[in-house]
Amino acid sequence: MTGWLGPEEWQAVALSLRVALWATVASLPFGIFVAYALARWRFPGRQVLNGLVHLPLILPPVVTGYILLLVLGTNAPIGRWLSEALGIEFAFRWTGAALAAAIMAFPLMVRAIRLSIEAVDPKLEQAAATLGASRFRIFRTITLPMILPGLLTGMILSFAKAMGEFGATITFVSNIPGQTRTLPSAIYAFLQVPGGEASALRLVVVSVVIALGALALSEWLARRAAARLGLSEGRT
């Protein structure tokens, strides 16, 4: 594959995979927590949280990217504090690209997980409690296995969204080869220079293959998980 793709193109593909993977994996615990809170808990500010989670879905991506830049940029107070006190830097780094991708993909992940949590009958969790299971054990042994298909769907959606994220990424962390030039940024960049169409087209093919592969994988995993749950057989 390295022969077919030029070094610059290969770099963009590898970077995109890394960014999307990190964005998905790192946001998963938060995604599960927020989805669980929205599905099961009634607390003041629940609608505000719900709106906040969905904001990246309805705002123009460029706006989200600009907000990130305002909050976490090198000159922003929070960004400077993170950089100086904790050594975490987002601005113009691949970590920033991953953060932007994670935030843009977060609503999709939370929606999928939340729907699957809402589909779990709380009566089963009650039954587990009467059998002596603590809240944590109930979540680990009852809720989590039952939402596995939804979890996989959420992760795949998040991964696909992260692979394709462009607007917020380019606004927040620019388009630096090897750091922040992900697949979409690279395609965009190749189209700006004469003779770049061939490279762009190859990257388009790669994007399509990765997207379809991810979709097929998620379908297969979800079906296997559902079969293991025995959910296909109805019972009164």
Next chain:
Amino acid sequence: MSLDLRLRHRFGAFTLDLAFAAPDGVTALYGHSGAGKSTIINAIAGLVRADEGRIAIGGRVLQDSASGLWVPTHRRKVGYVFQDARLFPHMSVRQNIGYGAAAVADPSTVVDLLGIGALLDRRPGSLSGGEAQRVAIARALMSEPEILLMDEPLASLDPARKAAILPYLARLRDEARLPILYVSHALEEVAQLANTLVIIKDGRVLANGPVADLLSDPGLARHVGIRGAGAVIEARIARHHDDGLTELSAAGGPLFVPALSGEVGQALRLRIEAQDVMLSLDRPHGMSALNVMAGHVTQVRSGEGPGVLIQLSVGDEGAKLLSRITRRSADALNIRVGMPLFAVVKTVAVAPGDIGPIGNT
């Protein structure tokens, strides 16, 4: 071990306000839908937090609103069998019954008791309603509860499955030594299983006592339904006859019922519906009915309709029988409290479904 409970709870216009104690054995909570039965056991399990009250099992306090004590569900040691079995669909039967069990617990006793040995490797989705319910009971027992709460565990089953599972429940009552709180609005189940009966009406305790006393009380008959009114009496299998009948020795004399499978000497519980008991001033002869018991009238209660409920005491131990006859017949026989009478019970009146072994009452 026994349960002591006092609760006050409001939701909307409905107020639950009651107190009762449940000793070892089966205590049936009987009442119409919406009487508050499920709320009571949900409060015991900690699934509903009652506004006010105190719940204790054998001295271990689970809730006390006076001191603010509240034990969460998973530390209450209650076994709960729900109306819908609520088995975990992603686990095998074996994993389900092991879920609440200590790691070293041996399931073989419980598995035998409920006859689910052949189901252990199946998934809940492939079980019938009756099988699922038996697994649910096994699962609750394996968590070694200090009380077993059963919320209409048979209500979702058809009569055949119900009849199949009742003997398992009777065995459970006799072999597992713990208080069982059994919510039901099926009189046959109550009569067959319960030692103690608590009748709940509109969130209050209407009556509370041994099941035989309450079911033979004409004053309570309208709350359990006049049509279903009937006394519960105890008997033993005396002989199996060749003509397809089994002879029982009951208080008040021998009773003949269609052949039973039990061994001679086995204790049974019979439910005799009031409408199946005729009364006669003299010992009847020249009649097809085989079962005649001598006794005397202890209560006469006429309702609003044409019927009169008569309570009889039969035998030396004062077993109570209920008879429902018309007011016209009662007047014709001039029935008064204290007068001697003969009760005629048709053989077929003792339905097999209403016969159950007597527990440690």
